[in-house]
Amino acid sequence: MKKSSRMSVIHPHAAGVDIGAEFHVVAVPPDADAAPVRTFQRFTGDLHRMSDWLKTCHITTIAMESTGVYWLPAFEIPEAAGFNVILVNARDAKNVPGRKTDVNDAQWLQKLHSFGLLRASFRPEHDISVLRSYLR
16 A cells, blocks of 8 residues: 655644845745735835734744855844744755755745754853844
8 A cells, every 4th residue: 555655734834934135035834814925125114014014924843044144133032022033054954956946945945943853053042142242
């Protein structure tokens, strides 16, 4: 008897965020919104609008790649809004070679996260993070 090779969805309400220097591309499950991929600028107000949109899509957990320092506010604002946010190493979320776009990357992160295939990178506690930012 042949077993099914389908993977189980572990996080049905997962989002993926492709972090960029100018803007962030956010992907939610296709059934969560009529436009499941959106782009947000990296300003504070835009990140709050991103969090608001993710709430309307019933997202509970977010995965994003650690890209330079651009991920910091994109991580902290949704985390403060109550989302479970994980930071992943870019090599752990490597996409298949070929057409690389921000939209494809965000959708790939969302898909990997929904199947529970991403491992969170180490993130020090808040007090240690603040201290490290002063020492840099």
